[in-house]
Amino acid sequence: MIDPGQVLAWGLPRMRDLPWRRERDPWRILVAEVMLQQTQADRVIPKWESFLAAYPTPAACASASLGDVLRLWQGLGYPRRARNLHSTAAHVVEYFDGAVPDDLDALLALPGVGPYTARAVLAFAFERDVAVVDTNIARVLARTAGERLTPKRAQVAADSFVPLGDGWTWNQVIMDLGAVLCRPTPRCGECPVAATCAWRVAGHPDPDPAIGSAGVSGKQARFDGSDRxxxxxxxxxxxxxxxxxxxxxxxxxxxxxxxxxxxxxNGRACLPD
Structure with a gap:
């Protein structure tokens, strides 16, 4: 069980200072969320800043070639994300007059935008009282419940904890809880919900309910020598x-x-300019 008041009391004075947290522009938030998929925040920050300097709006991104977008993306990995973001920019320009939509179904229809990213845009750009479930939050949900969760149950559980009118803050703080304390190897002694966390109260029995639970990322395959x-x-x-x-x-x-x-x-390979 999670007490939102305890989590907020713990997290508000400790909230991580990430540059996209100072933003409410939906395009800037969307770019951050796409870049943060499978990539750590410290690697994302300089790329996010340089990308938005070049493409401050969906229209600017859509008007560039995919090759130029890929050149700027170089070094961030998972380049299909860049292709999807470029396609999303074109979609937003064509169907939404260049403004990122504020509707869940419309966001889910954008190339490469899944349930987490769509809700993240609603919560972090439009400050809606919707819950996001990333890998950090998913660990917290599974461990406090004491069992593996299906995608539907994880989303329902996350939705149930969002304090009315505090969706932006709540999502940031519970995300920090998972990122800082409820790590793969948890720091339960400092956790504000340790007393009511089913897995902790039971003495951390194997298997860890977070492993294999919806939304929790597994270990990435070895990079050296890989196709990636x-x-x-x-x-x-x-x-x-x-x-x-x-x-x-x-x-x-x-x-x-x-x-x-x-x-x-003609026998030569190039980026799609």
Whole structure:
């Protein structure tokens, strides 16, 4: 069980100072949330700032080539996110006059926007009383419940704790609780809900209910020697210009072409400019 008052009392004086928390512009929030998917905040901050300096609005992003967006994204990883963000910008310009929508269904219809990102835009840009469930919050929910949760149960549980009129603050604070204390290896001695956390009260029995629960990320596969590393090297090489297809592993290059991240013309590979 979670007492929102205790969590807010713990979290408000300790809230992490992240630059997107000083924003309410929905495009800037959306860019941050897309970048934060599978990437730590300290790596995101400089890329978020440089991306928004180049593309301060959806219209600016939509008017750029995907190749230019990928060049700016270089080093952040998971480049399909850049492609989806570029497609989202074009969708917003075409269907919403360049303004990120404030409707859940409309947000979910945007390329690459899932339940978490859509609700994050509503909560953090529009200050709606909706609950977000990222990997940090999902750990808190599963452990306090003392069991693995399905996506539906996790969302229902998260929704039940949002204090009326305090959705923005609540989501930030419970996210910090998961990021700072309710880690994969938890720091229960400092936790404001330790006394009512079912898993902690039971003595931390195996298995940890957070493992395999909806929304909780597992360990990422090894990067060194992976296809992700090989794909990143191809894209990095193409940021400075086209190259003969023979320079690259055929399987890796074919995958990038199928993902619409690389174009092959006359035996040369290049970014989609």
């Amino acid at each position: 590393q090989a794909r990143g090297r191809v894209l990095a090489a193409l940021t400075v210009g086209s190259r003969p297809v023979e320079d690259f592993d055929e399987r890796i290059l074919t995958g990038l072409v199928l993902d619409r991240l690389v174009v092959v013309t």
